[in-house]
Amino acid sequence: xxxxxxxxxxxxxxxxxxxxxxxxxxxxxxxxxxxxxxxxxxxxxxxxxxxxxxxxxxxxxxxxxxxxxxxxxxxxxxxxxxxxxxxxxxxxxxxxxxxxxxxxxxxxxxxxxxxxxxxxxxxxxxxxxxxxxxxxxxxxxxxxxxxxxxxxxxxxxxx
Numbered sequence: 222x223x224x225x226x227x228x229x230x231x232x233x234x235x236x237x238x239x240x241x242x243x244x245x246x247x248x249x250x251x252x253x254x255x256x257x258x259x260x261x262x263x264x265x266x267x268x269x270x271x272x273x274x275x276x277x278x279x280x281x282x283x284x285x286x287x288x289x290x291x292x293x294x295x296x297x298x299x300x301x302x303x304x305x306x307x308x309x310x311x312x313x314x315x316x317x318x319x320x321x322x323x324x325x326x327x328x329x330x331x332x333x334x335x336x337x338x339x340x341x342x343x344x345x346x347x348x349x350x351x352x353x354x355x356x357x358x359x360x361x362x363x364x365x366x367x368x369x370x371x372x373x374x375x376x377x378x379x380x
Contacts, residue, residue: 224355226365230263232277232354233363237270239314244279244344248313253362256286256335264339265366267359268348275359276348284338 235243235251242248243266251264264281268274308315351359355367 225368227368227370228258228260228365230265230366230370231257231261231363232265232267232351232356232360232366234267234269234359234361237268237274240266240268240278242313243281243339244341246341249340250313250336250338251281252314253335253337255362256288257283257337257363263342263366264337264363265354265370267351269359274348276350277345277354278348279344280342281339282342284340286335286337288335 233251239248239251243251262283264283265277266279266281268276268278351357354370356364
């Protein structure tokens with residue numbers, strides 16, 4: 222039997238350095254190849270990577286989404302003088318990292334990416350295991366959060 226899901230919230234797998242940068246506010250955009258479905262307002266940030274640091278580390282509010290080609294996104298940091306290797310403080314990512322993420326063997330830098338503007342709503346005191354949300358494994362990119370996710374903020378909330 223599949224658990225009921227909240228279509229306004231997703232659990233999103235994000236690599237550790239980017240999850241940490243989102244949670245400390247130095248990265249304000251999360252980039253994905255596909256936009257989130259209309260109506261998604263919340264992202265539970267799942268820090269992926271090393272076993273000891275994995276887990277849901279906080280709650281992000283979706284401010285908006287902007288879909289453009291990787292080349293168009295790259296013009297922002299490049300034209301602002303941050304170059305290809307330096308992190309642009311507005312986007313929280315370098316153009317090299319964005320190009321690597323969006324690399325498409327056929328389309329190259331013309332691949333489309335979606336920038337999801339986020340605001341940190343809450344940083345959790347510790348990484349909350351996915352089991353606390355009724356999930357057995359992380360999603361490749363994201364999955365809808367279960368109904369009742371709002372009460373799960375700490376390790377003590379885990380069953």
